[in-house]
Amino acid sequence: MAVETKTEKDKDSASLYRPVFCRIVRISDLTPTEKLFRIEMPEGRDLNQKPGQFVQVSILGLGEAPISVSSSPTRRGYFELGVRNAGALTNALHQLKVGDEVGIRGPFGTFFDVEKFKGKDMLLISGGCGLAPMRSLIQYCEDRRGEFGKTFVIYGAKAPADVLYKDELEIWQGSDIFETHVTVDNIPQGTCYDGHVGLITTLIPPLEIEPEKSIAVVVGPPVMYRFVIMELKKKGIREEQIVVSLERYMKCGVGKCGHCTIEHLYCCLDGPVFWFNEISNLRGAI
Amino acid sequence: MKSLTITEIEQFLKSVEPEFDLRVPIRLHDGTRSLGGLNEGPLSLMGGKIPLKPTSVFFPQTERVFTRESDGEIKMEKPGEKPILVVGYTAEDADCLEFIDKFFSENFRDDLYFQKRDGSVIMVVSGKCGPDGGFLKIAGGKCDLELICDGERFIAQAYTEKGRQLEKKMKASKEVGDIDSLKKMSDELPDDDLKTIQKASELILAEKVPDAFWVEIGDRCIACTSCNYACPTCTCFEVYDRVHDGTTVRERMWDSCQLDGFMREASGHNPMGTEDIRTRRRIHHKLAADVTRWGHLTCYLCGRCDDACPTNIGIKSVSRMIVERYSQANEK
Amino acid sequence: MKKTLTTCPYCGTGCMYYLVSDENNKITGIEPTANHPVSKNWVCVKGWNSFHFVNHPDRLKVPQIRKNGKMEQATWNEALDHVIARLREIRDKYGNDSIMFFSSAKTTNEENYLMMKLARAVFKTNNVDHCARLCHASTVVGLATTFGSGAMTNSISCVDEADLIFVTGSNTTEQHPLIGTRILNAVQKGAKLIVADNRKIRLARHAVLHLKHKNGTDVALANAMMNVIIGEGLEDKEFVANRTENYENLKKTVEKYTPEYAAEITGLKPEEIIEAARMFAKAKKAMIIYSMGITQHSHGVDNVKSMANLVMLTGNLGKPGTGVNPLRGQNNVQGACDMGALPNVYSGYQKVTEENIRARFEKAWGVENLPSNVGYTVTTAINAAAEGKLKAIYIMGENPMMSDPDQNHVREALEKLEFLVVQDIFPTPTAKFAHVVLPASSYAEKDGTFTSTERRVQRVRKAIDPPGQSRSDWEILCDVAERMGYKQMKYKNPGEIMDEIASVTPIYGGISFDRIDQLGLQWPCPDKNHPGTPVLHVGKFTRGLGLFCAVEYKPSMELPDKEYPFCLSTGRCYFHFHTGTMTRRSRILDREERFPFVEINTSDAKNLGIRNREYIMVATRRGEVKAMARVTDGIVPGVIFMTFHFEEGPANLLTINALDPEAKIPEYKVCAAKVRKIS
Numbered sequence A: 001m002a003v004e005t006k007t008e009k010d011k012d013s014a015s016l017y018r019p020v021f022c023r024i025v026r027i028s029d030l031t032p033t034e035k036l037f038r039i040e041m042p043e044g045r046d047l048n049q050k051p052g053q054f055v056q057v058s059i060l061g062l063g064e065a066p067i068s069v070s071s072s073p074t075r076r077g078y079f080e081l082g083v084r085n086a087g088a089l090t091n092a093l094h095q096l097k098v099g100d101e102v103g104i105r106g107p108f109g110t111f112f113d114v115e116k117f118k119g120k121d122m123l124l125i126s127g128g129c130g131l132a133p134m135r136s137l138i139q140y141c142e143d144r145r146g147e148f149g150k151t152f153v154i155y156g157a158k159a160p161a162d163v164l165y166k167d168e169l170e171i172w173q174g175s176d177i178f179e180t181h182v183t184v185d186n187i188p189q190g191t192c193y194d195g196h197v198g199l200i201t202t203l204i205p206p207l208e209i210e211p212e213k214s215i216a217v218v219v220g221p222p223v224m225y226r227f228v229i230m231e232l233k234k235k236g237i238r239e240e241q242i243v244v245s246l247e248r249y250m251k252c253g254v255g256k257c258g259h260c261t262i263e264h265l266y267c268c269l270d271g272p273v274f275w276f277n278e279i280s281n282l283r284g285a286i
Numbered sequence B: 001m002k003s004l005t006i007t008e009i010e011q012f013l014k015s016v017e018p019e020f021d022l023r024v025p026i027r028l029h030d031g032t033r034s035l036g037g038l039n040e041g042p043l044s045l046m047g048g049k050i051p052l053k054p055t056s057v058f059f060p061q062t063e064r065v066f067t068r069e070s071d072g073e074i075k076m077e078k079p080g081e082k083p084i085l086v087v088g089y090t091a092e093d094a095d096c097l098e099f100i101d102k103f104f105s106e107n108f109r110d111d112l113y114f115q116k117r118d119g120s121v122i123m124v125v126s127g128k129c130g131p132d133g134g135f136l137k138i139a140g141g142k143c144d145l146e147l148i149c150d151g152e153r154f155i156a157q158a159y160t161e162k163g164r165q166l167e168k169k170m171k172a173s174k175e176v177g178d179i180d181s182l183k184k185m186s187d188e189l190p191d192d193d194l195k196t197i198q199k200a201s202e203l204i205l206a207e208k209v210p211d212a213f214w215v216e217i218g219d220r221c222i223a224c225t226s227c228n229y230a231c232p233t234c235t236c237f238e239v240y241d242r243v244h245d246g247t248t249v250r251e252r253m254w255d256s257c258q259l260d261g262f263m264r265e266a267s268g269h270n271p272m273g274t275e276d277i278r279t280r281r282r283i284h285h286k287l288a289a290d291v292t293r294w295g296h297l298t299c300y301l302c303g304r305c306d307d308a309c310p311t312n313i314g315i316k317s318v319s320r321m322i323v324e325r326y327s328q329a330n331e332k
Numbered sequence C: 001m002k003k004t005l006t007t008c009p010y011c012g013t014g015c016m017y018y019l020v021s022d023e024n025n026k027i028t029g030i031e032p033t034a035n036h037p038v039s040k041n042w043v044c045v046k047g048w049n050s051f052h053f054v055n056h057p058d059r060l061k062v063p064q065i066r067k068n069g070k071m072e073q074a075t076w077n078e079a080l081d082h083v084i085a086r087l088r089e090i091r092d093k094y095g096n097d098s099i100m101f102f103s104s105a106k107t108t109n110e111e112n113y114l115m116m117k118l119a120r121a122v123f124k125t126n127n128v129d130h131c132a133r134l135c136h137a138s139t140v141v142g143l144a145t146t147f148g149s150g151a152m153t154n155s156i157s158c159v160d161e162a163d164l165i166f167v168t169g170s171n172t173t174e175q176h177p178l179i180g181t182r183i184l185n186a187v188q189k190g191a192k193l194i195v196a197d198n199r200k201i202r203l204a205r206h207a208v209l210h211l212k213h214k215n216g217t218d219v220a221l222a223n224a225m226m227n228v229i230i231g232e233g234l235e236d237k238e239f240v241a242n243r244t245e246n247y248e249n250l251k252k253t254v255e256k257y258t259p260e261y262a263a264e265i266t267g268l269k270p271e272e273i274i275e276a277a278r279m280f281a282k283a284k285k286a287m288i289i290y291s292m293g294i295t296q297h298s299h300g301v302d303n304v305k306s307m308a309n310l311v312m313l314t315g316n317l318g319k320p321g322t323g324v325n326p327l328r329g330q331n332n333v334q335g336a337c338d339m340g341a342l343p344n345v346y347s348g349y350q351k352v353t354e355e356n357i358r359a360r361f362e363k364a365w366g367v368e369n370l371p372s373n374v375g376y377t378v379t380t381a382i383n384a385a386a387e388g389k390l391k392a393i394y395i396m397g398e399n400p401m402m403s404d405p406d407q408n409h410v411r412e413a414l415e416k417l418e419f420l421v422v423q424d425i426f427p428t429p430t431a432k433f434a435h436v437v438l439p440a441s442s443y444a445e446k447d448g449t450f451t452s453t454e455r456r457v458q459r460v461r462k463a464i465d466p467p468g469q470s471r472s473d474w475e476i477l478c479d480v481a482e483r484m485g486y487k488q489m490k491y492k493n494p495g496e497i498m499d500e501i502a503s504v505t506p507i508y509g510g511i512s513f514d515r516i517d518q519l520g521l522q523w524p525c526p527d528k529n530h531p532g533t534p535v536l537h538v539g540k541f542t543r544g545l546g547l548f549c550a551v552e553y554k555p556s557m558e559l560p561d562k563e564y565p566f567c568l569s570t571g572r573c574y575f576h577f578h579t580g581t582m583t584r585r586s587r588i589l590d591r592e593e594r595f596p597f598v599e600i601n602t603s604d605a606k607n608l609g610i611r612n613r614e615y616i617m618v619a620t621r622r623g624e625v626k627a628m629a630r631v632t633d634g635i636v637p638g639v640i641f642m643t644f645h646f647e648e649g650p651a652n653l654l655t656i657n658a659l660d661p662e663a664k665i666p667e668y669k670v671c672a673a674k675v676r677k678i679s
């Protein structure tokens, strides 16, 4: 079947693959390997993302990388990206300065379906870099207090030096909106640290939750999911109450390049945010 | 009903050359058949499918996404000046194209693909002109115009308005042809291969194919990527930038799920980190995953992966093995 | 769109395909040919990506001259005048043999021929060699001695006909992928496969017998197999009697190599050796396929001779489905040898030491006093440069900084040179030492021929124009000759060069561009009507009788010890080629292997507390290199494996500069190493 001829031949600016240049307005160090970038769209536009979505960040000459938007859409006028220096492109991003431009495409992907979470108790569980996308949801809960029930922020990092968003974690710990628990896997010799030590899974059993009216959101490195979800199930939380956000190698972000597939799903299109029961029996999902 | 000789088809093609970017079946230097312009080699309508990925006309191995001179505007790739006219797809190729049209337009519309595809004209060649005198399935649609060979001449059948316009321009020395008997022959073509892959699909979806099978197949895959690069419904691509004298060029090029790096993340984590999983992926994708996603198989049995795989693990031969080994009837 | 039929620039398999190029002089992809006898419908992943480096921004586009320590752009006139002025000066001051020419297995036959002509006819030195020295010099010497012809005896298609295939020192599915797949297919159809290799390569998974003998013990293994064969009376008595000589000598030598004795040396079980011997001898048609695991040793020639002995003993020669089949690594390493880019022979292996041959070339080239002394090899040239005996090197398309053993030694040698010319397509690590850099064109930008491992001479065709001011190697060489005042090196096109080659090279006598337009021809092809020779030594060896060369096992130069407990073996991986100049500039190939790595056995890694993908230090007496650990059961304990593709983790900083006494090939496959964690 032939496709109809397009009448306006040059729909240049609307191209799927065209990045929009945006300005970095603030950079802060989160850890020795992670930085937070605050970015503004041209002409004061909003990104119009939903919590949990990601953008494709371009540095021309090096390519693109998918990065979750780390700030909540309730905070207007800018968006934030928390980026780990993991390779060629992210390293170059770390070298940029305030005032420099990056290319942005997006937002893409599924999001944390806050409408469905309304009135529920929330368990926001993240590990390592997973706090970056989770932060968009935490901030959302913060800004829309009252929309949700009791909200737990559970976070685990490898070591004290790897803890992301330390300042904000402190605020959340002090706030009456959240019950916040932070742990580190271990403490390297010679480090002072008086918080909780142990795997993130050890934080879950003591939580006082009402499983029927809870939603658990889990974001973290690949190894984390299986064990955290096991603990959640032990607490009576069912698969259809669990939301996960997954990572894959992504090139296009729009369901074309094929790098991010999980059986019949595209992580960039059908994800990165999934209800766990949608993917739990798909091979290679977690 | 126009019935054209090869010479008349060639004359027709010459007459539309000023309007179209022609991709017609030609013979290259060593006799290999390909799609190209009339100046690239003698027209070769007989012989069945063209070995190369036919959808490469719209989705080439490498293509430019955009360029940007230092600090200048991003310039997206412009469409070609003339629309593309393809002659020489088989009926299976037309099926494949129909699917990837859907794939590239669903959710997000891939403008790079449609830049070439929009306005293009597809002509299927079928009938008594297959390899070694074989009969090629008649498409009966899914293209703008079909040239059905009765052994000597090609009967033109237009299916769309564009097809009809072009048919008008064809000068035929004969205006009659027995299309019905050819259609009958087409309908009577064996469909064993289709049954085989359908059966294999059911077995895979029913989890009847054990992991050990994929290990055995994977052991023979040398990751040459030919199966993907030949398949008309394989659409995966890699994207990269290059900087030439200050001008950044972003390009995309075919990628292959048979490669370890295809899904390897920056951390080294790789959801498809072993070759048995990758070999499974290729077959599973067309016969199972896409069935779940799109509601149908996305292998249309063009036969290219079986020709292209140097170690005989194309989709037909793998499906045959699956059916032989794991279907109930054969299970002891 | 334009589609140009050409030959793959990577391995010696010699696949042909079409380069697809657009109106902007850019190659956009490749298309397999449906008709080629070797690559029908197929290419491997390197082939599919073989166009991608061509348009890389790093391509050299302008000649450069070093001025006050800095490289500066120059015109061709300036650069070439400078080259000849300096070479003249050095020649006049230090003599003809103070200049060396490195030819290249990456360039065409025509260019190799011209390089050796330039060296011999213009600069009057036999100092010309190329990287065959580093891969198959042992083959050329070993097989020339035993059979009289230093090349693959049979054709690639013979794999389909063999009943038994003995693969040793070749990771065929990775290094000659489309020969590897033939082996896999032969096994599917019932052929038996024996793999002798201590890495668990893909072929090993399909083998009936996988012999993991210790690196460098091939002679012991082969001798023991022959011991069993003779002991059990399984030899081909008729073949031995009618077609060979010196059998008694062999018989006496292998007597002591009982399976038990060899088992101790090789680390195999005696039964494994016996089994292999019986299977090999009893097969109706058995063939040996080998590659650098056999040749790259300080006793590489001995290894090759052993392979020849084994095949002669069992009569597996001179017919389809048999033979000794060295797989040549580079696309045109066979051709570069054929063209006489070697210090001892002219094209067609005609010896420079023979007066009548010299006289013929003097006549053909219109010169007098061609030198009669054998020149330096690639490896001895580096030694001579380090010692200050060699003053200038003209390098065409080679990268000794990355490819030669003991990088620090090479650096020292290159730094000592008074003059270095590097003619290449990319700024290689070697080019950093150059006084003049000349930008050359890639295989996609010129015409010519490559000769594949099965001696098939095939066409390379120009698909696009070279970038910037770069020029074909043959044009540059002709220009240099002309500037030197030599009149007989002017050609309109490479076809004319081939005509000259045919006129002075008996084995290429019948080859011309017309005849090889589509299919190629396998040499020997002595005249215009000869159909080419798929199988060598039918009925008679090139040298008459096959010569058994009895050899004793000799241990490698540097064996593991307390301080350096590992055996370091080096080679290539599937996705990269040699020094990575091209493949690391091809997106997909580069993505597949991005970091220098070292394979180490799981138990060794565990003992050292090394995790997969962790960066570790590998050290030998030559230096140390950082590489990513690849923890695997695919390699035996005690052995580690690295590739020499990575500039940032150069394996050849570690390797030992120990040479085979005859072939001067370095021992890349064995040296003593240690590894340590980086804390």
Ligand SMILES: Cc1cc2nc3c(=O)[nH]c(=O)nc-3n(C[C@H](O)[C@H](O)[C@H](O)COP(=O)(O)OP(=O)(O)OC[C@H]3O[C@@H](n4cnc5c(N)ncnc54)[C@H](O)[C@@H]3O)c2cc1C
Pocket: A054, A064, A065, A066, A067, A068, A069, A081, A082, A083, A084, A085, A086, A087, A088, A089, A090, A091, A129, A132, A133, A246, A247, A248, A249, A250, A272, B261, B264, B265, B266, B267, C587, C588, C590, C591, C592
């Ligand atoms: C949905 C999603 C959300 C994410 N959110 C975040 C986030 O919020 N914060 C964060 O820090 N990270 C995030 N990541 C991870 C982040 O995308 C990766 O860390 C990043 O892509 C790494 O890119 P790099 O170029 O720096 O690393 P590299 O390792 O250099 O490159 C990544 C990949 O590109 C290929 N590649 C790169 N260079 C080359 C080359 N020269 N040649 C060939 N191939 C090459 C490799 O295959 C490699 O696997 C997210 C990922 C996903 C999928």
Ligand code: SF4
Pocket: B096, B227, B230, B231, B232, B233, B234, B286, B298, B299, B300, B301, B302, B303, B304, B305, B306, B314, B315, B316
């Ligand atoms: S036969 Fe093979 S190449 Fe053709 S559509 Fe099916 S999977 Fe693709």
Ligand code: SF4
Pocket: B220, B221, B222, B223, B224, B225, B226, B227, B228, B258, B308, B309, B310, B311, B312, B313, B314
């Ligand atoms: S064509 Fe065959 S060998 Fe090549 S990647 Fe595909 S399955 Fe593997």
Ligand code: SF4
Pocket: C008, C009, C010, C011, C012, C013, C014, C015, C039, C043, C044, C045, C046, C047, C048, C176, C177, C178, C179
């Ligand atoms: S097998 Fe060798 S010659 Fe053939 S495509 Fe691969 S690298 Fe090229």
Ligand code: FES
Pocket: A249, A250, A251, A252, A253, A254, A255, A256, A257, A258, A259, A260, A261, A266, A267, A268, A269
């Ligand atoms: S990132 Fe391209 S398909 Fe998902």
